[in-house]
Amino acid sequence: MSLNPLGDFTRLHYKRRKATNILFCSLMVVSTLIVVLALGAVFGYVLYKGLPAFNWPFFTSLPKPVGEVGGGMLNAIVGSLIMVSLGGLIGVPWGILTGVYLSEYGRGKFASTVRFSANMLSSVPSIILGLFVYVILVKPMHRFSALSGSLTLAIIMIPTIARITEELLKLVPNHIREAGLALGLPRWKVTLRIVLRGSFSAIITGVMLAVARVSGETAPLLFTALNNQFLQFRLDQPISSLPVQIYTYAISPFDDWNRQAWAGAYALIVFVFLINLITRVIFKPTVKGLN
Amino acid sequence: MSILKVNNLNAWFGEHRALNNIKLSFDSNKVTALIGPSGCGKSTFIRCLNRLHEETPGASASGQVILQGENIYVAGVDPVRIRRKVGMVFQKPNPFPALSVFDNVVAGLRLAGIGRKSILRDVAEKSLKLAALWDEVKDKLNQPGTSLSGGQQQRLCIARALAVEPPVLLMDEPTSALDPISTAKIEELVLSLKKEITIIIVTHNMQQAARVSDKTAFFLLGELIEFGDTSQIFTVPKEKKTEEYITGKFG
Known part of the structure; x- marks a missing residue:
C-alpha cells in the first residue's frame, strides 16, 4: 500500500x-x-x-471506665509515639545500610539472596512477623512489651526501606562515583558523603512512607505490645498504641467508646499526614550554604 | 622531562584484552592527545593511569606505570593515594548532586578531612580562577552545582579536579557533550593550564587534538600505533594506519 x-x-x-x-x-x-x-x-x-x-481531653486524659463519659487516648498516643520512634531508630538505619550494601557493594549470590529475602519479607503479612517476635521475644520475656512492639515495627520497615534505598541509589549515575574516586577519596567516603548525600532527601521521603505505614499496624502489635489502659513509659511493659486502641474501642458495644475510636482514627490519619508534611518541608532538596 | 612513564601495560575486561603492551611516556607541562576510533582503548588506557580501570567489575591491568619515579602497579600501592596525584575529568559534566558550586570544588579536600573555612575558601577561589569559571560563578557559590550550564559544569568539574593539586590531569573526551563555544573555552583552558600541570586528553575531534596538544598518540584495537609530536603526526605520519585514520579513511 x-x-x-x-x-x-x-x-x-x-x-x-x-x-x-x-x-x-x-x-x-x-x-x-x-x-x-x-x-x-x-x-x-x-x-x-x-x-x-476529637477534643483536648482526648489528647490529655486516660481512658475512663465503661459508663463514665469522657476520657481520652493519651496512653495510646504516647505508646504509638514510643513504639514508632524506637522502631524507626532500629529499622531506619538498618534498612538504609542494607540498601546501601545492595546498591553499592552487593554482587553475586549473597547479594541476590539478600535482595530476594527483602522482597519476600516485605510481602509477608505483618501478623506473621508479629507471631515471629512473639516467639523470639514475648515468650522468653514472659510478657508483652513496648520493646517487642517496636522490634516488630522495625522488622516490617527494614525490607521496604532497604529496597527504596537501593532503587534510589541505583539512579545515581556511575560516573558520579568515579568522579569521587578520581579525587582520591576512599570508596566508603564516596558512598556516604557523595552518593548517599545526593539522594538523601528522596530516601528520607521513602523512609517516611515506611514509618507512616507502620504507624497504622494493628495485628502484629496485638501479639507483641498488647494494650495498656494506663500511661506508662517502660519498654518492658505492655503498652497501648493508637491502632490497637481503635480496634478495642471500635468492636466494643459502647457508643462513647465507638466515638472515641473514630476520633482515634482521625488522630492517626492526621499523625501520618503530619509526618509526610513535616519531612517534605524539612528535607526539601537544599544545598548547604557557604557559612 | 617525563613525569609519567608506561611500560608494557596490558588491560583486560574479564577475558577480553583491551590494551596490548602499551609503552608511552608523558612529558611534564605538556599536553598529550590520545586519538583513535571508538573502542580502541584510549579511555581504558587513561583509566589505567589513575587506577580507575580496576573499579569496573571484572576489569584488571598489569604492567608498569611509573608516576614521578614510583611504579603505581606494584602490590601495596594504595590507589586512593595515586588518584590524588592524577586527577580526572569525564566525558559528561558530573558535579556532585545536592552540593553547591563551592562544596563541589572543595569536595576533594573537605572529604579528605580539611575543614578550615579559610583554606577551603582560598582553594575554591584559586581553582575556579584556574578553571576560568570564577567570574561567572563568584556570586552563586551557594547555588547547586547542577544549576550551571553544561559548559560551566564541565569547568566546575575541572576546578574540582584541580583543587586537590594533582600534577597530572586526565581528560576523557571533556568536550564531547558541549557546544562549540563551551568547547573553545575548555580548549583555551587546557592550553593555559599546561603551565601548572601535565595534561593527557582523549578526544574524537582531530582538530581539537591538533589545536591543543604537543604530542599525539594514535591507538587502534588496543595497540599503540604511533606516538610523536602533534605536528609530525598530523602532517607526516610514519604509519600508514595513522595516515588513513587522520584523513578519514576509517574510524
Whole structure:
C-alpha cells in the first residue's frame, strides 16, 4: 500500500489516532479522580465521625471506665509515639545500610539472596512477623512489651526501606562515583558523603512512607505490645498504641467508646499526614550554604 | 622531562584484552592527545593511569606505570593515594548532586578531612580562577552545582579536579557533550593550564587534538600505533594506519 499522505488510509489512521488519544486521556483523568476522591472520602468520613470526640481531653486524659463519659487516648498516643520512634531508630538505619550494601557493594549470590529475602519479607503479612517476635521475644520475656512492639515495627520497615534505598541509589549515575574516586577519596567516603548525600532527601521521603505505614499496624502489635489502659513509659511493659486502641474501642458495644475510636482514627490519619508534611518541608532538596 | 612513564601495560575486561603492551611516556607541562576510533582503548588506557580501570567489575591491568619515579602497579600501592596525584575529568559534566558550586570544588579536600573555612575558601577561589569559571560563578557559590550550564559544569568539574593539586590531569573526551563555544573555552583552558600541570586528553575531534596538544598518540584495537609530536603526526605520519585514520579513511 502506498503511503500517500492525503490518502484515505492516512486520514482514517489520523482519526483513529485522535480517538484513541481522547479515550486514553479520559481514562487517565477518571483514574486520577477516583484516587483523589477515595482519599477525600476517607478523610471526610473519618473527620465527620471523629470530630465529636476529637477534643483536648482526648489528647490529655486516660481512658475512663465503661459508663463514665469522657476520657481520652493519651496512653495510646504516647505508646504509638514510643513504639514508632524506637522502631524507626532500629529499622531506619538498618534498612538504609542494607540498601546501601545492595546498591553499592552487593554482587553475586549473597547479594541476590539478600535482595530476594527483602522482597519476600516485605510481602509477608505483618501478623506473621508479629507471631515471629512473639516467639523470639514475648515468650522468653514472659510478657508483652513496648520493646517487642517496636522490634516488630522495625522488622516490617527494614525490607521496604532497604529496597527504596537501593532503587534510589541505583539512579545515581556511575560516573558520579568515579568522579569521587578520581579525587582520591576512599570508596566508603564516596558512598556516604557523595552518593548517599545526593539522594538523601528522596530516601528520607521513602523512609517516611515506611514509618507512616507502620504507624497504622494493628495485628502484629496485638501479639507483641498488647494494650495498656494506663500511661506508662517502660519498654518492658505492655503498652497501648493508637491502632490497637481503635480496634478495642471500635468492636466494643459502647457508643462513647465507638466515638472515641473514630476520633482515634482521625488522630492517626492526621499523625501520618503530619509526618509526610513535616519531612517534605524539612528535607526539601537544599544545598548547604557557604557559612 | 617525563613525569609519567608506561611500560608494557596490558588491560583486560574479564577475558577480553583491551590494551596490548602499551609503552608511552608523558612529558611534564605538556599536553598529550590520545586519538583513535571508538573502542580502541584510549579511555581504558587513561583509566589505567589513575587506577580507575580496576573499579569496573571484572576489569584488571598489569604492567608498569611509573608516576614521578614510583611504579603505581606494584602490590601495596594504595590507589586512593595515586588518584590524588592524577586527577580526572569525564566525558559528561558530573558535579556532585545536592552540593553547591563551592562544596563541589572543595569536595576533594573537605572529604579528605580539611575543614578550615579559610583554606577551603582560598582553594575554591584559586581553582575556579584556574578553571576560568570564577567570574561567572563568584556570586552563586551557594547555588547547586547542577544549576550551571553544561559548559560551566564541565569547568566546575575541572576546578574540582584541580583543587586537590594533582600534577597530572586526565581528560576523557571533556568536550564531547558541549557546544562549540563551551568547547573553545575548555580548549583555551587546557592550553593555559599546561603551565601548572601535565595534561593527557582523549578526544574524537582531530582538530581539537591538533589545536591543543604537543604530542599525539594514535591507538587502534588496543595497540599503540604511533606516538610523536602533534605536528609530525598530523602532517607526516610514519604509519600508514595513522595516515588513513587522520584523513578519514576509517574510524
